[in-house]
Amino acid sequence: MTAFPFDGVTAILVLPAATAALLAFLPGYRLSAAINMASAFATFVTASSFFLIKPASGSYFLVDDLNIVFIVLNTFVAFTTSVFSASYIAHELEIGRLTPTHLRFYHAMYQVLLFAMNLALTANNIGLMWVAIEMATLTTVAMVGIYRTNEAIEAAWKYFILGSVGIALALFGTILVYMAARPVVGEGLDGMVWTTLIKRVPEFEPALLNLAFVFLMLGYGTKVGLAPLHAWLPDAHAEGPTPISAVLSGLLLNVALYAVLRFKLLLDANAGAIAPGPLMATLGIVSLIFAAFMLYRRRDIKRLFAFSSIEHMGIIVFAFGMGGPLANFAGLLHMTMHSLTKSAIFFTVGHIAQAKGTQKIADIRGLTVSHPALGWSLVLGVFAIAGLPPLGIFTSEFLVVSSTFARQPWLALLLVFGLILAFGALILRLQGMAFGQPSPGDKPSTASSLPIAAHLGLVLLAGLYLPPPLVAWFQHVAAMLR
Numbered sequence: 001m002t003a004f005p006f007d008g009v010t011a012i013l014v015l016p017a018a019t020a021a022l023l024a025f026l027p028g029y030r031l032s033a034a035i036n037m038a039s040a041f042a043t044f045v046t047a048s049s050f051f052l053i054k055p056a057s058g059s060y061f062l063v064d065d066l067n068i069v070f071i072v073l074n075t076f077v078a079f080t081t082s083v084f085s086a087s088y089i090a091h092e093l094e095i096g097r098l099t100p101t102h103l104r105f106y107h108a109m110y111q112v113l114l115f116a117m118n119l120a121l122t123a124n125n126i127g128l129m130w131v132a133i134e135m136a137t138l139t140t141v142a143m144v145g146i147y148r149t150n151e152a153i154e155a156a157w158k159y160f161i162l163g164s165v166g167i168a169l170a171l172f173g174t175i176l177v178y179m180a181a182r183p184v185v186g187e188g189l190d191g192m193v194w195t196t197l198i199k200r201v202p203e204f205e206p207a208l209l210n211l212a213f214v215f216l217m218l219g220y221g222t223k224v225g226l227a228p229l230h231a232w233l234p235d236a237h238a239e240g241p242t243p244i245s246a247v248l249s250g251l252l253l254n255v256a257l258y259a260v261l262r263f264k265l266l267l268d269a270n271a272g273a274i275a276p277g278p279l280m281a282t283l284g285i286v287s288l289i290f291a292a293f294m295l296y297r298r299r300d301i302k303r304l305f306a307f308s309s310i311e312h313m314g315i316i317v318f319a320f321g322m323g324g325p326l327a328n329f330a331g332l333l334h335m336t337m338h339s340l341t342k343s344a345i346f347f348t349v350g351h352i353a354q355a356k357g358t359q360k361i362a363d364i365r366g367l368t369v370s371h372p373a374l375g376w377s378l379v380l381g382v383f384a385i386a387g388l389p390p391l392g393i394f395t396s397e398f399l400v401v402s403s404t405f406a407r408q409p410w411l412a413l414l415l416v417f418g419l420i421l422a423f424g425a426l427i428l429r430l431q432g433m434a435f436g437q438p439s440p441g442d443k444p445s446t447a448s449s450l451p452i453a454a455h456l457g458l459v460l461l462a463g464l465y466l467p468p469p470l471v472a473w474f475q476h477v478a479a480m481l482r
Contacts, residue, residue, distance in 0.1 A: 008053070009061045011046045012075065012118045015039055020111035027100045029093060032107045033086040039111060040082040043118070044075040059193055062124035065477050070258050071121050073336055077250045077343050078114050080451040084347045085110070085243040087448040091354050092241070102146055106241070113139045113247065120255050127192045129259060130167070130174050133223065136252060137163045144240035155235035162232040166222025170259070173215030177266070180208035197266060206272030213276055216263045217283070223256030225310050226283045226317060227290040237306035238359065242350030245302060249309040250343035254335060257313070261320060261481060268482045277321045284318025285411070287311065288418035295425035300359050301349055304429060305342065308385055311422050312338045318415065319400045320481065322407065328478035330399035333466075337392035337459055338385075344455035345381040348374055355443050361429060366438030375434050377452050382430045384459050386423045392462035 019039035026032045050071065055063045063071070089106065092098040098106065113136055120132035141163065145156030174192075181191040184203045190196045201209075222229040237245040264280070267273040291311035298304040316338065319331030352367065352374050353359045367375030384391040397419060404412040 008046050008049055009055045009063060009122050012043050012071070012122070013115060015043045015046070016111040016115040016118065020108045020115065023111060024104055024108040026107075027104060029090065029100070029103055032103065033082075033089065036107050036110060037079070037082045037086060040075070040079040040114065043114065044072075044079045047071045047075040047118075057124060057195060059189060060125050060128060061122050062195060063122060065473070066261070066480055067121050067258065069332060069336070069473070069477060070254060071118065073339055074117055074121060074251050074254065075114075077339055078117075078247070080454060081243050081246050081250070081343060081347075082110070084246070084350070084448055084451040085241075088241070088243060088350050088354070097147060106143065106146060109139050109143050110243075113143070113252075117251060117255050121258060124194050125189070125192050126174050126177060126194055126197070126262075129262075130171055133170070133220075133255060133259060134167050136255065137167060137223070140236070140240075140244060140248060140252060143244045144236045146241060147239070149239070152239040155232075155239035159232040159236045162222060162229075166219045166229065168219070169215045169222070170219025173212045173217075173219055173263075176208050176212035176215065177263070180204040180212065194262060198269060201266050201269045202271065204270055206270055206274075209267055209270055209273045213263060213267050213274070214279070217260060217276070217279055220256045220259045221283060221317075224253050224260065224317065225287075225313050227287040227310060227314070230287070230291075230310050233310060234303045234306040237309075238300050238302045242302070242346055242353070245306070245350075246343040246346035249306070249346065250339040253309065253313050254339060257316065257320075257335070260317070264320070265481065277323045280321030281318050281411070282321075284314045284316070284321055285414055285418070287314030288318065289414065289421070290314075292418045292421035292425065295422055296428070298429070299361055301353065301361050301364060301433070302346075302359055304361065304426075305345055305349065305385075308422070308426065309338075309342055311418070312342070312385070314418075315397065315400060315415075319403075322400075322404060323482055324403065324407075325475065325478050326399060327403040328481040329474050330396050330403060331481075332474050332477060333462075334393065334396035334400065337396050337462060340455045341381060341384045341391075341393060341459050344452050344459070345378070345385060347452045347455070348377045348381055352378065356439065357443065361433060363439055364433045366434075366436050368434050369436075370438035373449055377449070377456065379430065379434050380456050381452075382426050384456065386426045387419060390460070390463040392459040395463055395466075 023032050050063055050068045116132050116136035120129050123129040141156050141160045144159055145152045178191045181197055184200050185191045225233045264276045267276045288311050291307045294307045316331050316335050319327045355371055356364050384393055387393045387397045404415055
């Protein structure tokens, strides 16, 4: 078993790392934006090849049926966000919110973030995965504060402090897993290699695994944005550049979720350990209902959709907590649909904020009249994220509810209550923003509509027709998750 396979895994790590080093020295906007897009596209194409040619696993890197779904989704959204970012950042340079120095930092950090997320998703070593998630956190902290306003710096510090608490808890949980493995596997590297752990975990001390999972769930749950560990998320979304909001909601939350699922598999394989599902389901349903209530009190459009991300990550974690083939399938589908839909919404919201000159919901009116393309994109995006048919999130939510009704009817009532509550809040906010008399002071939009159309088109297609190979793949992964 080779430690460092020189194949597609190396490529999806080296490409963003090398691009980051190059972009740190390029002051020109057009060239750096083009290189950023080209590198992200090359990374996505390489990741997509994993469906056909699966790289060999080693002591440090692993590509299996579970993480391929995350890797391909991660690199696709990273590419489309880089396309959106090109037109968005051009406007920020025009109005002076960013300088050429900020630009070099932004593009370099974007590729560092892509590198860190890819590293976390491909790591076969649980310690290396922890390091990668911490690197991704620190990178996004720096990017959230890039505007250097008091609010942005405050949001970055809040994110840093809460994220550090979460990652410290996750580190302690990781150490406990190693301690549980050491009497069985022995000291050294093998005690942290996931493929070794999953084979020998039935022999581990259950009490240590139980304690470890509590710390891991709380630690990585902070990164997932689960209530009551969510406080960093709305501020980070509201004050950072909108492309980073799209990456946070569409990608980074999924990376932390992936870490939780890996450790869930360890507990599931140990007969004496507690079932991780009830804790996950509880945090998920609490996050859903809490975020649904909070949606009614939002006055900032980016904060509104930040709480929507908390809601949907709650649904996803709840689905995986319920477990079983149908709930796991629904969780995978919902994760995919949420990433595509929420990033499309943030693409739209970013250009809306530039066109209206504000993020305040009260000052955004009549978008379908003043900016029809943006207005109707927002309408479709909100319909999708609210779970209306025939869009993809309706399918995944229907499956989650159906699976829960079949097994825990009272729990299903709480789930439906949260979904209806969130639906009402989103539609209420949408009416004023999309319809009616446009607010004064509108500016023309230079939006790139291609990423928005690509994402919403895929979400609509998924609601109408899921290709059989994709269904079969998700079913296979759902069976792996138990």
